[in-house]
């Protein structure tokens with residue numbers, strides 16, 4: 001069956017024909033549509049089959065899978081932080097720059113969809129195929145494909161091109177176009193490798209003298225054309241990368257940051273974690289870490305700092321738990337499950353058995369209700385189980401637990417992370433109705 005026939009049969013039965021659905025159903029046909037020196041693309045393939053790209057049925061996956069552990073959630077940002085101690089940037093560094101941290105349907109529902117060069121979108125998600133389809137369409141309709149021009153009339157397209165192809169030239173080539181014929185360099189300014197190096201040195205000099213802050217887009221694009229990375233271009237020009245990046249990325253800033261993180265080694269529990277966040281998310285420090293080390297873990301390893309100093313887990317070991325119990329005791333709090341308003345501490349105690357002997361009332365039976373990580377999808381499973389057993393809708397379930405309807409729906413859809421108080425309310429209702437949670441949940 002060829003592409004045209006397949007499209008017609010799908011369209012006739014009302015089945016999805018958007019790029020992401022086709023990539024799942026028939027990746028071979030999709031690749032075929034984008035193969036060769038002059039690809040047809042998917043949009044033109046639809047039109048060849050007599051199907052209007054604006055009228056196709058769209059289908060998106062509701063969950064995205066975590067590349068580390070394989071769990072599926074609508075968004076995995078919080079999961080990455082809680083379960084794998086990594087940020088979205090670190091995740092993409094490890095698993096690829098275009099690795100998604102939210103599901104297709106989540107992204108489709110947040111798709112801006114502003115027209116590009118005055119033309120409306122026919123898909124609701126970016127992908128390498130969609131970038132090519134756009135380039136082909138703009139080219140067909142006589143639009144200017146110069147990068148600088150497109151930045152002004154459709155920045156998401158140029159951003160998508162850079163993300164999926166590394167450079168705008170590569171994106172044009174993937175669409176079967178010759179970038180050299182489309183280029184707009186001013187007369188007499190044909191870039192060469194040597195000219196890029198010279199211009200980069202000029203820029204570094206101007207920057208050092210505080211006469212320029214950012215390089216021109218034209219130079220930036222030329223660097224991408226001749227070098228795999230900016231760092232490689234700096235190396236060729238005999239410059240340090242710091243000389244061409246923003247002024248705040250200075251060696252002394254790194255030294256200061258490392259010292260601040262080293263000071264965390266001696267702290268425990270909540271205090272350490274809050275200070276770590278305060279340092280990491282302060283004034284470009286995150287970028288500094290990513291640029292110089294790649295991740296906090298690498299920083300710690302390279303600077304000889306104990307791994308616990310950079311862990312995002314609030315309670316990494318028993319010492320953390322005991323420390324925070326000490327603090328509460330000093331403050332005169334009674335150590336009962338109810339008084340432990342800090343849910344993370346209570347969870348760490350019940351999940352690991354750390355410091356249980358210090359609690360003055362019995363902890364909840366762990367076998368009947370095994371500790372549930374609210375960010376792992378377990379909580380959502382429990383919420384659905386609860387509704388099914390009680391045969392009630394989300395509104396009624398929300399009412400019974402005392403959570404707002406919107407919050408219930410958002411948690412169950414994986415749109416927001418549940419707060420400790422919500423987790424407790426849901427577990428209390430399960431307990432009330434004697435709904436046993438199997439080990440799998």
Ligand SMILES: [Zn+2]
Pocket residue numbers: 066067068069070071079080083084
């Ligand atoms: Zn995971």
